[in-house]
Amino acid sequence: MDKKQQIMDVAIELFAKRGYENTPISAICKHSNVSKGLAFHHFENKEGLLREVFLRMAQIIEEVGDNVDLVNEELSTKERFVSHLEKIFLSMTCAEHKLYYQFDFQVLCQPALRTLLKDLFDERYQLMLESFQSILNDIPSADSLVDSHMLIAELDGIALNYLFAEDEYPLTKIKQRFIKKHLLLLGL
Amino acid sequence: MDKKQQIMDVAIELFAKRGYENTPISAICKHSNVSKGLAFHHFENKEGLLREVFLRMAQIIEEVGDNVDLVNEELSTKERFVSHLEKIFLSMTCAEHKLYYQFDFQVLCQPALRTLLKDLFDERYQLMLESFQSILNDIPSADSLVDSHMLIAELDGIALNYLFAEDEYPLTKIKQRFIKKHLLLLGL
DNA sequence: CAACTGACCGACCGGTCAGTCAATTAGTGG
């Protein structure tokens, strides 16, 4: 029964559901059956908890991607591109991660929090950019840098709209049109 | 010197810069040289202020669009489509509105605030959807509903990345590739 | 002028929240 882990698990959930500012430490403690003193024993302060929680969350999400990456040997550029996109769409639909992504956007859009975690965001964006560029570099008709920025932004937007739509969202159909559209643009 | 207006102007700015939860009424009062009593005289409570501020903001932003709409008579479908997209990209780059858009995303991604303003968001989304559909309906190769959802989402994502990127973002280049891509998809 | 209105003020209150700390308990090696 690792209390620290317990605290973080509850924190992720409550931060995502209620928002960081609206989640008092006391609520996290209550839900994880832990005293407030212990929470501050394990984490320097609320911001420290946020940082650790955010790191853990990013780590959990990335595990999905890692499993798929193994297949990506010996494929054509087109196949690699499509599989990369499919992978991203897949990770969106993973129900248990929905909360995590919602929290991610929440932090992204809140100036105070964003600043706090800027380094982590920048690092992730850079990784994302490079992974797209490494594929698009093989395609002459692509503007590898601009198109990578564009792809990231568009996928962000689709995720955002999907995640926060309470009624069902035509994600699968959008995915198909989205991929088709990009293959056309790239002349594949 | 309309104090109520003054309060709202300051509120928009501070909400956008610091976030709603991190902006005490007292700070708004200080910046607009007004007593706390007056703020609560004009607005029922903090949520009431948020709602009015949000409405006003949406109204300011929409004014940009209205000016452009007049030109849209007698154009081909393709031209109407392109001009609609150009209009949206244009409104993004309007520097004075950057704060407003940032605040918009902030509210969108914060469950508590989002719920509070859900009706306003829904209404705006519906309008956006219809305006895209009305164009795409004229294009046989389009899946007017799905493509409209997709366009909105993608534009959201581009705006999001553009607005929160502190270094300069290749928005113009993205716009060009974006439009080109969609014309290809639609066979225009 | 007297009665009335409503914008406006700022002290104040109830409550909440992050963070502290002295005290208790559990665990561990000798």
Place this chain on the structure above:
DNA sequence: CCACTAATTGACTGACCGGTCGGTCAGTTG
């Protein structure tokens, strides 16, 4: 069984914040 450390508790503090309230005053209206 003891001594020492790490984990854990929850009462407590002080700052802050949303919201209230009694009251002032400039400007009507009759």
